[in-house]
Amino acid sequence: MPELGIDSSKLTIEKTKLPKSSLPTKGLVYGQNFTDHMLIIEWEEGYGWKNPEIKPYSNISLDPSCCALQYSFELFEGMKAYKDSNDSIRLFRPELNMKRMNESAARICLPNFDGNELIKLIIKLVKLEKDFIPKDFGYSLYLRPTMIGTSGGLGPKPPKSAMIYVICSPSSPYYGLKIKPVKLEAIDYASRAWPGGSGNSKLGGNYSPCVLYQRESAKRGFEQILWLNGEDNHISEVGSMNFFIAFKDNKSGKCELVTAGLDGTILDGVIRRSILELTKEKLDKEKWDIVERVCTIQEIIERSEKQEVLEAFGCGTSAIVTPVEGIEYHGKYIIIPTDLNNECGPLTRNITKWITDIQYGNVESNWSVVV
Amino acid sequence: MPELGIDSSKLTIEKTKLPKSSLPTKGLVYGQNFTDHMLIIEWEEGYGWKNPEIKPYSNISLDPSCCALQYSFELFEGMKAYKDSNDSIRLFRPELNMKRMNESAARICLPNFDGNELIKLIIKLVKLEKDFIPKDFGYSLYLRPTMIGTSGGLGPKPPKSAMIYVICSPSSPYYGLKIKPVKLEAIDYASRAWPGGSGNSKLGGNYSPCVLYQRESAKRGFEQILWLNGEDNHISEVGSMNFFIAFKDNKSGKCELVTAGLDGTILDGVIRRSILELTKEKLDKEKWDIVERVCTIQEIIERSEKQEVLEAFGCGTSAIVTPVEGIEYHGKYIIIPTDLNNECGPLTRNITKWITDIQYGNVESNWSVVV
Numbered sequence: 115m116p117e118l119g120i121d122s123s124k125l126t127i128e129k130t131k132l133p134k135s136s137l138p139t140k141g142l143v144y145g146q147n148f149t150d151h152m153l154i155i156e157w158e159e160g161y162g163w164k165n166p167e168i169k170p171y172s173n174i175s176l177d178p179s180c181c182a183l184q185y186s187f188e189l190f191e192g193m194k195a196y197k198d199s200n201d202s203i204r205l206f207r208p209e210l211n212m213k214r215m216n217e218s219a220a221r222i223c224l225p226n227f228d229g230n231e232l233i234k235l236i237i238k239l240v241k242l243e244k245d246f247i248p249k250d251f252g253y254s255l256y257l258r259p260t261m262i263g264t265s266g267g268l269g270p271k272p273p274k275s276a277m278i279y280v281i282c283s284p285s286s287p288y289y290g291l292k293i294k295p296v297k298l299e300a301i302d303y304a305s306r307a308w309p310g311g312s313g314n315s316k317l318g319g320n321y322s323p324c325v326l327y328q329r330e331s332a333k334r335g336f337e338q339i340l341w342l343n344g345e346d347n348h349i350s351e352v353g354s355m356n357f358f359i360a361f362k363d364n365k366s367g368k369c370e371l372v373t374a375g376l377d378g379t380i381l382d383g384v385i386r387r388s389i390l391e392l393t394k395e396k397l398d399k400e401k402w403d404i405v406e407r408v409c410t411i412q413e414i415i416e417r418s419e420k421q422e423v424l425e426a427f428g429c430g431t432s433a434i435v436t437p438v439e440g441i442e443y444h445g446k447y448i449i450i451p452t453d454l455n456n457e458c459g460p461l462t463r464n465i466t467k468w469i470t471d472i473q474y475g476n477v478e479s480n481w482s483v484v485v
Numbered sequence: 486m487p488e489l490g491i492d493s494s495k496l497t498i499e500k501t502k503l504p505k506s507s508l509p510t511k512g513l514v515y516g517q518n519f520t521d522h523m524l525i526i527e528w529e530e531g532y533g534w535k536n537p538e539i540k541p542y543s544n545i546s547l548d549p550s551c552c553a554l555q556y557s558f559e560l561f562e563g564m565k566a567y568k569d570s571n572d573s574i575r576l577f578r579p580e581l582n583m584k585r586m587n588e589s590a591a592r593i594c595l596p597n598f599d600g601n602e603l604i605k606l607i608i609k610l611v612k613l614e615k616d617f618i619p620k621d622f623g624y625s626l627y628l629r630p631t632m633i634g635t636s637g638g639l640g641p642k643p644p645k646s647a648m649i650y651v652i653c654s655p656s657s658p659y660y661g662l663k664i665k666p667v668k669l670e671a672i673d674y675a676s677r678a679w680p681g682g683s684g685n686s687k688l689g690g691n692y693s694p695c696v697l698y699q700r701e702s703a704k705r706g707f708e709q710i711l712w713l714n715g716e717d718n719h720i721s722e723v724g725s726m727n728f729f730i731a732f733k734d735n736k737s738g739k740c741e742l743v744t745a746g747l748d749g750t751i752l753d754g755v756i757r758r759s760i761l762e763l764t765k766e767k768l769d770k771e772k773w774d775i776v777e778r779v780c781t782i783q784e785i786i787e788r789s790e791k792q793e794v795l796e797a798f799g800c801g802t803s804a805i806v807t808p809v810e811g812i813e814y815h816g817k818y819i820i821i822p823t824d825l826n827n828e829c830g831p832l833t834r835n836i837t838k839w840i841t842d843i844q845y846g847n848v849e850s851n852w853s854v855v856v
Binding site: 178315324 | 515523542544546547548549552553555558559591592593594627631634638639640641642643654674676679690692693694697725803
């Protein structure tokens with residue numbers, strides 16, 4: 115008999131008896147506060163996905179030998195729910211998160227699922243928690259779908275039971291309300307991902323090993339690490355964001371927006387993909403090439419010396435777009451142009467606006483789903 | 486004020502009200518059964534390590550946003566307690582596990598601790614569970630010290646609270662009682678570790694991404710994967726064990742026992758290290774070189790064609806020594822000599838005996854600690 119798929123029509127809801135008051139937007143910190151409820155769907159090998167439940171937010175009880183805690187059978191997604199000017203709730207391209215979540219699951223032998231059914235359940239959760247969605251621009255309800263292997267017994271092997279859960283965190287703009295560019299330290303002595311590894315999946319195990327280098331770099335005064343890969347020291351990601359850099363060729367006058375290609379070490383970011391699609395649509399094709407290619411730190415240094423670097427930024431669901439004002443590499447500081455207010459360059463500003471206008475429903479787009 | 490260290494004198498013990506009967510050795514499977522109790526020590530930033538507790542084995546309750554489940558702040562060790570012919574309980578080089586556990590913790594910003602204090606506590610746990618230690622040769626009580634980050638809140642950053650726990654699993658010989666060599670598949674399209682990564686630490690996140698390839702390889706008929714690294718395809722580890730191969734030079738008659746050096750991608754295995762030390766001590770120095778060096782799959786193929794490959798084996802705490810009878814690489818099957826009974830070669834057999842004789846106290850050594 116085939117295993118049962120997730121069935122959103124079987125949802126049961128148990129409401130909290132101790133509702134929190136909705137949180138004031140002032141002083142909200144990303145990922146530190148959670149709403150009243152969470153969504154849980156359990157899976158068992160041979161049976162499939164059990165009936166989904168929305169329950170009061172509470173601790174999870176796990177066997178100490180369980181494979182999530184021993185061998186890191188765990189993955190997550192990052193999504194956001196936004197309130198538009200009509201008080202409607204919107205999700206941004208949720209089907210891309212579901213696709214990637216299924217790819218991450220397959221990468222570590224966790225079960226796959228019907229993404230449309232999970233979206234339906236997430237929508238029910240978000241509607242239940244609608245009072246927790248801050249209305250102000252830049253604020254959102256951050257959603258964290260998580261999947262963990264729950265089966266006990268030692269020895270790394272495919273999990274026999276698992277669980278999806280979704281928790282919600284009312285969130286302020288990641289770096290605060292004022293646009294403030296970050297300083298990066300380009301690092302070639304450590305990597306977050308490598309060919310034949312799992313850097314293109316959103317696995318918990320990709321994150322903890324980066325924190326040590328992040329902490330050391332922060333002590334030296336840098337907000338984020340620019341991870342260099344390979345013997346040619348090509349750029350991969352920045353912190354846990356994708357990275358873009360724009361060049362202008364002095365001779366031809368042609369501009370180029372560059373990001374690393376999906377070679378297995380790069381996360382197929384929803385914002386990354388949206389930026390590639392939007393810039394191809396909106397930028398002047400005579401003037402701009404939008405390219406996924408290898409770009410070495412040496413190229414950035416050389417083109418910076420020729421004043422051919424226009425702008426650079428990181429991007430991801432948490433912070434959307436994070437402008438870059440400089441990159442340190444082996445004691446050399448490469449200045450990345452921003453603007454007179456030291457906020458960000460015009461391309462970075464436009465891209466941020468194009469994305470957020472869709473997310474908050476200021477511009478209609480089928481990327482933004484009213485729920 | 487400095488943080489408090491682990492203080493084994495503060496241990497409290499709460500005994501189970503529902504003791505299990507000790508398990509029959511027949512039918513015991515590695516890592517599937519656990520004893521009555523577990524050791525728990527909690528840590529909090531600013532305070533340090535709290536009073537250690539031995540409690541009935543039970544589930545752990547974790548916030549769904551906690552950093553162990555989201556960002557894989559988790560690591561473990563593998564140790565064993567053995568019963569010798571006098572019914573004394575023995576540990577094997579536990580200080581090496583403590584050293585490595587502290588190194589793994591530092592790698593992902595989890596707290597360090599006094600390894601001697603944790604050994605004292607593990608000894609108390611092992612003594613409490615002594616009836617669960619099977620007496621037969623090859624059997625043992627497998628010990629699984631684990632450390633997880635327990636603080637909640639999203640965003641990868643150093644944990645603010647953590648927990649060490651130790652669980653115990655009565656275990657049979659990993660591959661059964663009969664020595665049976667394994668077939669390996671050498672893989673160059675995926676890696677378990679890479680320079681600048683975390684493959685030399687015993688982090689949970691190193692394990693789940695390997696299971697997919699292991700499962701695919703098993704379908705093709707291979708027991709373990711031989712992970713090749715780098716453009717030269719040099720051998721790194723086998724499954725989650727260290728790898729050794731012995732060559733004999735036809736011209737000089739000189740023999741060489743080779744394993745990969747500790748380049749950051751290789752786990753500093755307790756059995757690996759013990760084998761290096763024992764073979765340097767016991768093998769004829771005129772005849773044998775014991776070497777940590779790069780060895781490519783091409784070298785193995787070429788020397789196999791010249792009949793210069795003597796033996797190969799994997800090693801680790803779970804299975805101790807696992808003989809290899811062949812390696813498949815790109816459709817080519819390299820036969821590794823064993824013996825007339827197809828068990829293992831004489832060197833592999835000697836090394837296994839040297840190690841287990843110490844572990845079970847048949848031979849006195851300061852590597853074996855009577856507790």
